[in-house]
Amino acid sequence: MNNVHHILCGLAANTALPSGLVDRLIAVADAEVAAELAGRPDLSHAQAVALASRDEECAVRLVYEGRLTATDIDPMAQPHAALALLDEGGGSPEWARLFAADPVVGRREKLAACPGLPSDVVETLAADRDVRVVTELAWWATPEVAGRLAEHPHAEVRRAVAANEATPPVILEALITGTGLPPAQRCLVCDREETPFAHDQNCPRPDCDLLPGAACDGSHQSTVHDVQQAALRNGATPTEAASSFVDHPSVLLRSALAARPDLPPEVCRRLAADPVPGVRATLAENPAVDDALMTVLADDRGHDVQRRLAHNPHVPLDVLRHLAGATKIGATLLPRIAAATPAEVEDLAHSPNPTLRMLLAQRRDLPDEIRDALAIDPDAKVVKSVAGHPGLSEAQLRAMVERHGVQVVAKVAANPGASGALLEDLTRHEPPVQKSFREVARHRNATAPALLACLADNQAQRVAASHPALPPSALSTLLTDTDWRVVEAAAANPSLPLSAMSDLVPGT
Template sequence: MDHVLCGLAANPALSYECVDRLIAVADADVAWRLADRADLDHAQAVALFARVPECGVQLAYGGRLTAADVDPVVRPDVALALLDEGAGSPQWARLLAADPDPARRERLAGCPDLPADVVETLAADADVCVVAELALWTTSGALRGLASRPHADVRRSAAANDATPPDVLAALATGHGLPPVLHCEVCDQEATPSAHERRCPRSGCASPSDASCDGSHESAAHGIRQAALRNPATPVEAVVGFADHPSTSLRRALADRCDLPAAVYRTLAADPAPGVRAGVAANPAIDDALMRVLARDRDLDVRHGLAGNPHVPLDVFAELAGSVRSGAAPLPRIAAATEAEVARLARSANPAVRMHLARRRDLPPEVRDRLADDPDAKVVGAVAPHPGLGEARLRAMVDRHGVRVLAGAAVNPDATPALLELLVRHDPPVPRALPGIARHPNASPEALLACLRSSRARPVAAGRPGLPPAVVVDLLDDADPRVVEAAAANPSLPRAVIENLLPGA
């Protein structure tokens, strides 16, 4: 891989003529980056496709090619991509439905809005994988017939398709009203009775580790029911009976549904399997009374699920806050809190509650400032990236809490060049803050130069246009290929250098 050319291919400052020169010499790596350019026009996309046909699928999905640009016989993969985007010719679908490669027919079966005759052809395909893919994605009337096919894989796909008629989904869930399954992925490969080995010796085998068949296709039937239970289009009256089914995975699938009677949720909330109870706890359809019961559950996953429920009462959330982790984004209930609730949460005696609130980025100024002045470093660290804090308050936060809040302050959109320079020089240093500083639009050349001393931040800083051009040029010889590519993509790279780096200069 030529990392300089790959970087140049992504450089937004590249002139139209330079893009043309790169297209003329592009290999697959360079073409992959050129195909992503926002300024690549249709003529250049066609030229790039002619130079590196392997990038055609990427160009097709990016809307850079039209049906007139593609020969489906020569590049069936690109034709399939255009069909998948709804931009291909119906005649292509008829051609590809007869393709000798079953993998292509399977890809075609997943494309939207296929002509009725193509659907009919694919439904009669000799390869069960093609038919199963059709059953998973088609919205046509063929679904009713596909759901009664003798192979379990096809039925499982139909059970997962929310376009399948509700009465058919009910039959797939219960097993009533359909002819018996005659084939499954286990008995297709092994004499029955057979159980799939956990460490299967067959190369490329995709069968589940618990797959088994004694002639009744039991694991396949289980998969069909599970798909139907997870399908929100399956009528509720067909699924409620599974609340006390012996299979934990079926009860777990049921627990995620939002249309069950309250009595069924209560049954599932008392399930012996923690995973089932956790599914119920996270379900927005359960009532407050059941949430209060689940808040006392001893299993941590159940409490985590409840804390993530968008309707959990705030007093219940307060009980859970200290034992629940979340990412940078606020939990759904906190994100949905009203202005009055936000004010109440900000005054909570529990610092974990205040910390979760501090992850919102739309707080009223008085609440934001109150949390920025909080005595708890975790609260201050969570609110540190919030817009509107201003340089003086950010400095005060770092002065009070140091390394515990510095990374958050470093990504605050209002951090000034002077503040970022201060943070990059902080003693003790905070290495995890440096990539954020290197990405910051206000990072000064001095801050970016300091970030170059960090192996974590160097590839980020090398691509920033605020670096002095001479430094960017020097980075083209860096030992780290990520740095070289980032420097070549840096719009501050002098045009004369770009011209000299292109082949044929």
């Protein structure tokens, strides 16, 4: 693609582009330019209709954004847009009947996912000759329809029923245990291959879309496994039925069980002793785990168990203190830290462990005195963590850079209160910090000198090119850049002169 195309894409997204130039762009828009135009918040209804007539993908997007109604759509000429409107609960029942008989499978499949379909259309789709259509219907079906589809002869349909949260619990129990339902007769594997068949993990056939591990010996075993996994992940599945999988030989099924928030204490204890670290790690993050068991898991050195435990919203602070010294958590706002009481915040702020202070510093609602104490913490990672706090003064931000240098420069540059003068100084920091240029380039307070300095950095240049404080003289140069991302960003810059926009848009 040449620069002209990328300029048009950028202009289509330019918030300062006048309505008359928008009309001119619509008249020449290809699919990519149209996609940018469709995202404009100032698009008039007439412009939306005109744009929809040029590109149906845009019509679909405009429907989902509420900019087109049934009177704007011709279901015969714009079937995808009409289906999108049905998916949004609009359109006509006659449209649904039209698509239920559509020879294109993909359209019937899309229709099957739409809510509020007439009962006769649902019955038609439930009896569709293509299993993909019935499977899609099963994903979203009402309790009554889902209950009937649970007896469908194809195992793939049953898998979708098992994942549907509207499926009645008694049906989910039957699906997960395999009792009370007639056995499935077909699956995707035996539909295509002579059984017994096991799909090669390194299948060389380019047209094969069977999943790795897909297998059928007449019992449809891989799909039955998928049905059980879907039911275990479904919160409507009865706890007792799900809990029976605690000792199942499948690691995937035990992991799905370990993530359920309704686990009884005894099941939690048995999963905590699972031989596979991944199962224990999933359990560690589960709010269903009690304090006593979290204390046990805190000493579990299995892969990712301790880190996942640190993210458990109910982890006791004493356990979190232990984890801060036992595993690498990273500078992130943990749920338990976010929920800490004022007394707990005070306690964490005075912790001798800098990791705990760093984790606390991720909060952006700290009392001023605690925020200020963390801002002068002797440990750079604590200061780096608090540097983005919007309540910090320029003097505090400058002091951070003076004390800790390159370790905090990028985080200081990202502080929303950083002044233009400070940002300019950060672009001149020695040694330079490349990430800080990207932060300056996107900062709302960045000045022209700061942004011009950012143009020397390849990654920051793409960001700086869209900043409204960038001088127009720089924009004209960037429009001829060899990087198309820079060209589009410059063309989308609202500071681009109107005369330049008019010259760049085709038409009279």
